[in-house]
Amino acid sequence: MRYFTKPRGIKKKKEPWYKDGLRYECTRCGQCCTGRGYIWVDYQEILGMAEHLNLEPETFLYLYVRRVKSRRSLVQTPQGNCVFLSYDSAGQSQCKVFPARPAQCWTWPFWPANLFDERCWDQAAINCPGVGKGPLYNLTEIRQMRTASPTRRRRPQRRR
Numbered sequence: 001m002r003y004f005t006k007p008r009g010i011k012k013k014k015e016p017w018y019k020d021g022l023r024y025e026c027t028r029c030g031q032c033c034t035g036r037g038y039i040w041v042d043y044q045e046i047l048g049m050a051e052h053l054n055l056e057p058e059t060f061l062y063l064y065v066r067r068v069k070s071r072r073s074l075v076q077t078p079q080g081n082c083v084f085l086s087y088d089s090a091g092q093s094q095c096k097v098f099p100a101r102p103a104q105c106w107t108w109p110f111w112p113a114n115l116f117d118e119r120c121w122d123q124a125a126i127n128c129p130g131v132g133k134g135p136l137y138n139l140t141e142i143r144q145m146r147t148a149s150p151t152r153r154r155r156p157q158r159r160r
């Protein structure tokens with residue numbers, strides 16, 4: 001006699017808490033381009049930024065990129081500003097490589113750690129006045145940016 005295992009029901013994938021979309025609009029305060037941390041870049045992004053600045057990739061690497069173990073990050077000033085951050089006369093931030101900026105920048109604030117739950121999203125809004133405001137990004141757009149983000153996907157550590 002053969003025994004058949006009972007077929008398991010196909011589990012329906014749980015919808016993420018942001019299934020109805022999230023709002024975001026940059027106010028150009030520049031806060032996300034300052035402070036301690038890393039601005040991860042890969043080789044394709046280095047090529048794109050070098051081309052944007054009309055530099056040879058080697059020159060770009062020498063001037064603007066530092067190694068962090070096996071990864072590469074953009075150089076920061078002693079104050080912690082990204083080397084490409086500047087401000088216009090109205091005090092609005094500008095990125096000197098904006099059309100070619102790295103994925104870490106254009107995927108903000110839809111990073112895995114910010115999307116972990118609503119509390120994480122609200123925490124991101126503390127430092128970014130654009131979070132929760134402006135046009136609505138739909139689930140597909142959010143997922144695309146979440147996937148493209150080079151930031152860590154692990155569960156965020158919280159202080160209790």
Ligand code: SF4
Nearest residue numbers: 026027030032128130
């Ligand atoms: S912190 Fe937010 S609002 Fe300010 S420049 Fe960065 S993305 Fe824009």
Ligand code: SF4
Nearest residue numbers: 033082084085095105
């Ligand atoms: S590359 Fe541009 S957007 Fe990214 S941190 Fe630097 S100044 Fe900000």
